[in-house]
Amino acid sequence: MTFIKSISAAVIAVCVATVGLAETPTLRIAVLKFGTVNWELNTIQHHELDAANGFDLEVQGVAGGSAAKVAFQGGEADVIVSDWLWVARQRAAGRDYVFIPYSKAVGGIMVPADSPAQNMADLAGMQIGIAGGPLDKSWLILRAYAEKNHNMDLASETEQVFGAPPLIFGSAMSGEVGAAINFWHFGAKMNAGGMRTLIDVSEAASDLGLDPETPLLGYVVRGELMRDNPELVNGFAAASRAAKDLLANDDAEWDRLRPNMNADNDAQFAALVAGFRAGIPAEGPIDEAAAGRMLELMYSLGGAELLGEATALPEGTFLQNGS
Incomplete structure (x- = not known):
């Protein structure tokens, strides 16, 4: 029992x-x-x-x-x-x-440490690698910033190469492109590899009256x-x-x-x-x-x-x- x-x-x-x-x-x-x-x-x-x-x-x-x-x-x-x-x-x-x-977290536009570019206007004529497509949000904000501060149409005054984040990372680190916009974690690796941020998206957003928070x-x-x-x-x-x-x-x-x-x-x-x-x-x-x-x-x-x-x-x- x-x-x-x-x-x-x-x-x-x-x-x-x-x-x-x-x-x-x-x-x-x-x-x-x-x-x-x-x-x-x-x-x-x-x-x-x-x-x-x-x-x-x-x-x-x-x-x-x-x-x-x-x-x-x-x-x-x-x-x-x-x-x-x-x-x-x-x-x-x-x-x-x-x-x-x-x-x-957002990325920014990055250039090699020895790049002559000191602001967005200096990107004229350069090739920019962009993770994503023409409607990437970071790219659009940076275009608006360039137009406001430099009277520059970033899309027509540069050549864009769109691709997956790892591809853009590799192209940027090898110097194949003169500047790059990538997701934040690839940007962090690019920075650790010696590239510098020309302007980050949060800074551009603030300048445009947006809240980076x-x-x-x-x-x-x-x-x-x-x-x-x-x-x-x-x-x-x-x-x-x-x-x-x-x-x-x-x-x-x-x-x-x-x-x-x-x-x-x-x-x-x-x-x-x-x-x-x-x-x-x-x-x-x-x-x-x-x-x-x-x-x-x-x-x-x-x-x-x-x-x-x-x-x-x-x-x-x-x-x-x-x-």
């Missing part, structure tokens, strides 16, 4: 544990396999910040941003990383997507998920903030992450850590008036090809104060 009671107790314990596990929701995020966001997601998982906030984080590595968007729009992922301008475009088109801030990159979730399971979305936002706090203050955490950071030397490693930390957005709501000004400028530069029907900031674009 005692033996039977023991078995029964064990069965009940297993059933209770199984029910407990079943009640923990899984949040699926699709991100670039080797993107810098993985450093934050790795921190969340390693320190079980997901479990502490009531969910289980499942990271799906994809080959590119387009693949992530396909997975998200097809319901195979709950979260992706994109910029809020894309979210604004989707909302204007009737898709209920919401942006949770991740990073304000507005986070450009973030996590994107569906409004439906927020309505049906707000605790899950807010729990993810809390886990993200907790990971940021660790990465902002704990050097040992970066030592743990270093094997995943693709840093070839100490200088690159230090530049990547500093760049990530500089990109951590302040806690609190996003200034929607400042975001609206940025969107209006970007629409004036990229038009409907960039922003579709989003001529003004759609209501509900940002997750504000957990709602």
